[in-house]
Amino acid sequence: MRLRHPSGTPLHLGYCTNVHPAEDVAGIVAQLDAYAVPIRDRLDAGVLGLGLWLAAPAAAELAAGPAALRRLRGELDARGLEVVTLNGFPYAAFQDPVVKHAVYRPDWTTRERLAYTLDLARVLAGLLPGDAARGSISTLPLGWRDPWDAAMADAAARHLDELAAGLAEVEAATGRTIRVGFEPEPGCVVETTEQAVAHLSRADTERLGVCLDLAHLACAWEQPAAALKALAAAGLPIVKVQLSAALETAEPQALREYAEPRFLHQTRTRAGEQADDLDEALARGLPGTWRVHYHVPLHAAPAAPLATTAPVLRDALAxxxxxxxxxxxxxxxETYTWNVLPAALRPGTPAELAAGIAGELDFARTQMLEAGVTA
Known part of the structure; x- marks a missing residue:
């Protein structure tokens, strides 16, 4: 969907397709009909934006094959769908039965991560609508924090320099500007705004910046105004915003039904206690109020004593x-956890999942309208 800021700047709002499991081009096209088109129809949107997730093999196939890329663009256009952003955080197998730490591999110390991201840039240049100012790609915040030493940091810095050079080459060849945003996440080398400034502000900030995930920001117990001020002071652009909400509670035993085997659910307390997964946090009995890296539907508040960090999302949008x-x-x-929610909250059919995502997008659109933008 497209909204408009009072300044006249178009704003793009869509949903991330990493909630769906397909990893080849045929499967991705099938997902458009199963989910994206029904979502667009429910929202009565002339055009629906997708934050497309392409696993590495599909990205390589499309980047190397102009005909295949044109076909995908045609499939999107025919369905009233558009792509201005790609999710390049998961490399592959993001909806496998167990993901956990595997989502952080390969990291930015590797050539594989660089090659994948540049493939995504070439693909996005071919998918961007003609009137889009630029495209964006989100990626992991360098890597998981352990191990991470000076040699790994140097390797990552070299690859970021090569990434910026590669993006410049894509722009020279296609005329399309693509930027990459590194997404601070609990447990990673870059978890907080302070760490983003420390690790990224020396990069080419014309093409590289931050992908601000609002659930992650909340789990770090950061205030949006202060975080945004710090990023601006460091000259780090916000390339992309992921609208997401985490779980919050002062009664952690109510979270037991959310412990599940697929994804990490890093847990942080107001007092600064940390655990790398919800099972660990429950076993240790961390004191105080918890925020849990568990992306929950934006529009559906859980039953008390659980709450979400939607107020952080509203403050950030303002x-x-x-x-x-x-x-x-x-x-x-970006709510990729629909299929691992507690059984009573989990959609049972594609139609139910499409209805849930449409509800989230309607909620997000409403919050943006209340913050001052127009439809």
Missing amino acids: ELVGGPQPLCDHFDV
């Missing part, structure tokens, strides 16, 4: 789009 100029123009709803 900062991001409430000023004279927007601080970002790409907004992606």
